[in-house]
Amino acid sequence: MSRRTGDDSTTSAVEERAARRRDDRRAQIIRAAKQVFAEQGYTNASISQIIANAGIARGTFYLYFDSKRTVFDSILGEVVEGLTARISVIALDDTTLSPRGQVARNLQRVLAFLLEDRALSQLLLNPGLTPDAESAQQLDAFYERITLMLTASLDHGIRMGLVRSCDTALVAAALLGAIRGVTRQLLRNDETPHIEAVVDELLAFGWRGVVVEEAWD
Amino acid sequence: MSRRTGDDSTTSAVEERAARRRDDRRAQIIRAAKQVFAEQGYTNASISQIIANAGIARGTFYLYFDSKRTVFDSILGEVVEGLTARISVIALDDTTLSPRGQVARNLQRVLAFLLEDRALSQLLLNPGLTPDAESAQQLDAFYERITLMLTASLDHGIRMGLVRSCDTALVAAALLGAIRGVTRQLLRNDETPHIEAVVDELLAFGWRGVVVEEAWD
Amino acid sequence: MSRRTGDDSTTSAVEERAARRRDDRRAQIIRAAKQVFAEQGYTNASISQIIANAGIARGTFYLYFDSKRTVFDSILGEVVEGLTARISVIALDDTTLSPRGQVARNLQRVLAFLLEDRALSQLLLNPGLTPDAESAQQLDAFYERITLMLTASLDHGIRMGLVRSCDTALVAAALLGAIRGVTRQLLRNDETPHIEAVVDELLAFGWRGVVVEEAWD
Amino acid sequence: MSRRTGDDSTTSAVEERAARRRDDRRAQIIRAAKQVFAEQGYTNASISQIIANAGIARGTFYLYFDSKRTVFDSILGEVVEGLTARISVIALDDTTLSPRGQVARNLQRVLAFLLEDRALSQLLLNPGLTPDAESAQQLDAFYERITLMLTASLDHGIRMGLVRSCDTALVAAALLGAIRGVTRQLLRNDETPHIEAVVDELLAFGWRGVVVEEAWD
DNA sequence: AATGAATGAGGGTTCATTCAT
DNA sequence: CATGAATGAACCCTCATTCAT
Numbered sequence: 069m070s071r072r073t074g075d076d077s078t079t080s081a082v083e084e085r086a087a088r089r090r091d092d093r094r095a096q097i098i099r100a101a102k103q104v105f106a107e108q109g110y111t112n113a114s115i116s117q118i119i120a121n122a123g124i125a126r127g128t129f130y131l132y133f134d135s136k137r138t139v140f141d142s143i144l145g146e147v148v149e150g151l152t153a154r155i156s157v158i159a160l161d162d163t164t165l166s167p168r169g170q171v172a173r174n175l176q177r178v179l180a181f182l183l184e185d186r187a188l189s190q191l192l193l194n195p196g197l198t199p200d201a202e203s204a205q206q207l208d209a210f211y212e213r214i215t216l217m218l219t220a221s222l223d224h225g226i227r228m229g230l231v232r233s234c235d236t237a238l239v240a241a242a243l244l245g246a247i248r249g250v251t252r253q254l255l256r257n258d259e260t261p262h263i264e265a266v267v268d269e270l271l272a273f274g275w276r277g278v279v280v281e282e283a284w285d
Numbered sequence: 286m287s288r289r290t291g292d293d294s295t296t297s298a299v300e301e302r303a304a305r306r307r308d309d310r311r312a313q314i315i316r317a318a319k320q321v322f323a324e325q326g327y328t329n330a331s332i333s334q335i336i337a338n339a340g341i342a343r344g345t346f347y348l349y350f351d352s353k354r355t356v357f358d359s360i361l362g363e364v365v366e367g368l369t370a371r372i373s374v375i376a377l378d379d380t381t382l383s384p385r386g387q388v389a390r391n392l393q394r395v396l397a398f399l400l401e402d403r404a405l406s407q408l409l410l411n412p413g414l415t416p417d418a419e420s421a422q423q424l425d426a427f428y429e430r431i432t433l434m435l436t437a438s439l440d441h442g443i444r445m446g447l448v449r450s451c452d453t454a455l456v457a458a459a460l461l462g463a464i465r466g467v468t469r470q471l472l473r474n475d476e477t478p479h480i481e482a483v484v485d486e487l488l489a490f491g492w493r494g495v496v497v498e499e500a501w502d
Numbered sequence: 503m504s505r506r507t508g509d510d511s512t513t514s515a516v517e518e519r520a521a522r523r524r525d526d527r528r529a530q531i532i533r534a535a536k537q538v539f540a541e542q543g544y545t546n547a548s549i550s551q552i553i554a555n556a557g558i559a560r561g562t563f564y565l566y567f568d569s570k571r572t573v574f575d576s577i578l579g580e581v582v583e584g585l586t587a588r589i590s591v592i593a594l595d596d597t598t599l600s601p602r603g604q605v606a607r608n609l610q611r612v613l614a615f616l617l618e619d620r621a622l623s624q625l626l627l628n629p630g631l632t633p634d635a636e637s638a639q640q641l642d643a644f645y646e647r648i649t650l651m652l653t654a655s656l657d658h659g660i661r662m663g664l665v666r667s668c669d670t671a672l673v674a675a676a677l678l679g680a681i682r683g684v685t686r687q688l689l690r691n692d693e694t695p696h697i698e699a700v701v702d703e704l705l706a707f708g709w710r711g712v713v714v715e716e717a718w719d
Numbered sequence: 720m721s722r723r724t725g726d727d728s729t730t731s732a733v734e735e736r737a738a739r740r741r742d743d744r745r746a747q748i749i750r751a752a753k754q755v756f757a758e759q760g761y762t763n764a765s766i767s768q769i770i771a772n773a774g775i776a777r778g779t780f781y782l783y784f785d786s787k788r789t790v791f792d793s794i795l796g797e798v799v800e801g802l803t804a805r806i807s808v809i810a811l812d813d814t815t816l817s818p819r820g821q822v823a824r825n826l827q828r829v830l831a832f833l834l835e836d837r838a839l840s841q842l843l844l845n846p847g848l849t850p851d852a853e854s855a856q857q858l859d860a861f862y863e864r865i866t867l868m869l870t871a872s873l874d875h876g877i878r879m880g881l882v883r884s885c886d887t888a889l890v891a892a893a894l895l896g897a898i899r900g901v902t903r904q905l906l907r908n909d910e911t912p913h914i915e916a917v918v919d920e921l922l923a924f925g926w927r928g929v930v931v932e933e934a935w936d
Numbered sequence: 937a938a939t940g941a942a943t944g945a946g947g948g949t950t951c952a953t954t955c956a957t
Numbered sequence: 958c959a960t961g962a963a964t965g966a967a968c969c970c971t972c973a974t975t976c977a978t
Contacts, residue, residue, distance in 0.1 A: 082957090089962090090962090109326070109328060109413050111326065111329050112328045112416075114948085115947080115948060115949085116946090116948095125963060125965060126948095126964075126965060126966090127950080128962075128963055128964070129949095130948095130949065130950075131962065136947095136948065136949095194412055195413065196415070215470075234489065235482075235486045238470065238486050241467050241469065241470035242466050242490050242491075243463070243466075245464065245467060246459035246460070246463045248465070249461050249462015249465065250459050266455065269451060269455050270455070270459060273459050274459075276449075276493055303937095306937095332972075332973060332974085333972075333973095341938085343939075343941090344937095344975085345937080345938055347973095347975080348938075353974090516978090520941095523941090542851070543760070543847050546762045546850075548969085549968080549970080550969095558942080559942060559944060560944060560945090561943055561972080562942055562943070564969095564970065565941065565942075569969080628847030629847065632847070635758070666927070671904070672901060672921070675900045675901050675903065676897035676900050676924050679896040679898065679901060680896045682900065683892045683894070684893050686892065686896070687866075687892035690859075699886075703885060707885070707890050707893050708893075709928045711924065711925055711926045711927040711928035765950090766951075766953085777953090777962090778961065779960070782959075786953080787953090939976105940976100940978095941975105941978100942975080943973100944974100946970105946971085947970080949969090949970105950966105950967085950968070952965105952966100954962105954963080954964075955960105956961105956963100957962100
């Protein structure tokens with residue numbers, strides 16, 4: 069069905085522009101939807117609000133997304149993916165950056181990502197804004213993954229004599245909770261904070277809580 | 286909406302029985318609604334589900350509550366009130382129980398309360414399950430109150446030389462987050478945990494993170 | 503959920519009246535829907551038209567039927583069932599009524615049934631008014647059944663020496679078509695016809711065809 | 720909408736080619752639409768299906784037809800016209816072909832036309848596949864015309880002593896119905912039948928009915 | 937006090953039609 | 958000529974709320 073009459077074999081300029089416009093529209097809708105979902109939650113949000121927010125007609129929405137649910141899943145996928153991409157596993161044998169430095173870098177990237185798109189963060193922090201139990205589980209699964217990573221790190225740290233002996237699963241939950249709590253706090257205030265300072269403070273809090281003192285710094 | 290508090294002496298036995306029946310019904314509906322709200326969130330929950338769960342007729346529901354919203358607010362009020370009642374301000378001059386002991390007692394009471402009614406806890410932990418932004422703010426306000434209490438305590442601790450110097454607002458947010466994180470974890474597992482052990486672990490985590498080491502037991 | 507307090511074990515008068523009212527409503531909706539479907543066809547018909555025709559509110563419709571489709575199926579089932587019940591197999595050994603008489607009786611009952619509810623008949627005569635191919639096949643299956651019955655009768659008649667040798671399947675289709683054609687004609691005219699006369703004429707046509715024997719080849 | 724009929728001499732070759740291309744496109748769309756309408760009925764059919772079937776873009780459709788309705792009317796007109804052209808009035812004074820032969824020839828032409836384009840025939844046989852009551856009446860009017868022709872022929876035949884005395888309107892309806900019934904049957908089966916044999920059988924049925932004369936009353 | 941049939945505003949979605957490119 | 962993105966009216970259905978019994 070695509071035409072191309074006397075053109076060279078690569079994508080023509082016209083097609084390129086069309087593709088860009090299409091992506092723009094999609095992004096525009098996602099932006100609008102994200103905001104509405106973050107404010108109202110999935111169920112309460114209405115297509116009417118989304119399209120009003122995006123400044124498009126009812127039918128246009130369905131040109132870019134199959135359903136209300138589809139946009140939401142797109143958004144949720146985006147945030148989970150975005151975060152996952154910003155977290156790298158701590159390497160204890162890294163000679164260029166200390167474990168604590170690596171954690172700091174992870175935190176910095178994550179916080180920067182979250183503060184950049186507050187609506188997205190609201191969705192991430194509130195599993196209840198989600199369409200249904202199934203969707204909430206997608207988020208839960210993400211958090212579970214993080215918690216397991218943290219638990220494993222703590223376990224490893226204990227074996228290395230760097231971390232004091234403790235119920236690592238519980239402490240991991242507490243650590244993740246602390247990060248979420250601080251993030252929530254940051255989002256509440258409108259001014260963008262000095263991320264490095266926040267990370268330092270957060271690390272100081274976490275470190276002094278879990279470490280065996282003699283073994284560190 | 287509940288009658289009789291001052292209870293003038295003319296109340297007959299008949300009236301008393303009627304009032305008790307009324308309160309029972311109310312409680313029955315609240316119980317049913319709480320469960321449905323916790324599972325589905327406010328918007329997704331339907332009156333149909335609530336009355337089916339309560340085993341009453343549609344009209345009966347509206348005999349006891351003005352609207353769907355009203356039940357929810359009742360429930361939310363109940364949980365906030367219940368928690369507030371279980372938290373007492375730390376008294377540094379208390380000679381019978383150390384500050385740490387007082388915090389432990391608070392935590393124990395709060396966790397016991399939450400684990401006792403899991404549906405309630407879900408609502409508390411997920412502001413997104415709430416009817417709207419306004420209602421979510423009621424919860425936020427509660428958390429804000431707790432955070433301010435914690436901040437004040439930390440500030441006081443710093444002045445007394447018990448707590449290391451830090452961004453107390455941020456650390457307070459982290460502490461509250463840690464508690465929420467652990468609670469969430471506890472609710473996920475079905476088995477009821479040994480609360481004292483959890484509190485010990487949580488305290489150890491928080492303490493070692495915020496204290497000036499030399500100054501404490 | 504059903505109550506009954508101090509009542510006898512059988513259905514109470516109240517319940518009976520409620521059941522009757524319920525059936526009345528259902529019938530009222532079916533009546534309205536039948537008319538709309540007959541005039542517009544399934545797809546073109548709208549719930550708005552049906553409820554306007556029935557004089558009820560939107561929600562009320564869904565109190566009695568799960569969906570637009572459900573009403574339609576109810577109606578289609580009713581007509582197929584009604585017709586099937588009015589057709590009895592011809593018994594050649596019946597001593598009280600000749601085969602031709604039996605056919606006449608069948609035709610009379612069928613025509614009377616159809617003329618009694620013209621909307622129903624429209625649906626029966628026009629498979630195209632149906633929701634989809636699947637639903638149309640339900641009708642087709644009915645006609646197929648009738649055609650097979652006719653074919654079998656003709657085959658039997660040939661073996662008995664009563665019917666001239668012919669392509670019975672084709673003649674059966676012609677016979678059924680003739681009946682449908684006449685019915686269509688009757689429905690077009692508003693006045694209710696003298697059914698017996700119609701049946702006589704139809705039978706004469708089927709039996710003997712149209713010619714005056716002596717005058718032809 | 721189609722240009723050039725009187726065809727003034729100034730038409731250039733270029734214009735001619737353009738006109739032909741235009742007609743081709745039109746035919747292509749009609750072909751696609753016919754199929755979709757026959758399968759789904761007017762209302763169920765969507766422009767999307769038609770253009771997908773025709774392999775053209777959305778806008779192109781509206782370059783050739785004003786609306787969905789317009790294509791349908793074109794198609795309906797085509798079939799009615801095609802049939803009308805294939806039916807010639809019976810001439811009793813024709814010395815080269817007997818009346819029965821003339822009827823046979825009519826039937827052959829009609830059946831051949833219908834079997835040639837099954838989609839068209841579906842539309843013809845199912846007034847319910849039509850946009851609305853108004854459109855259905857166009858079809859009805861066609862059938863009415865045929866019925867009147869048949870009635871007139873029968874009346875004439877009676878006056879000539881060739882046809883037995885009967886309710887000619889009713890018998891005409893039966894005859895037309897028989898033809899439609901047989902056609903429907905032929906369309907159901909996929910294999911193309913031997914038309915002459917069918918016509919013979921159909922004529923025999925109409926002429927003589929189904930009985931073996933000696934065996935009855 | 938209790939019931940449940942009835943209501944109608946509002947939800948998500950589809951689709952014939954238009955128009956800038 | 959041809960395209961396909963954009964439009965918005967209209968569709969089917971849900972559900973909080975009311976009210977006669």
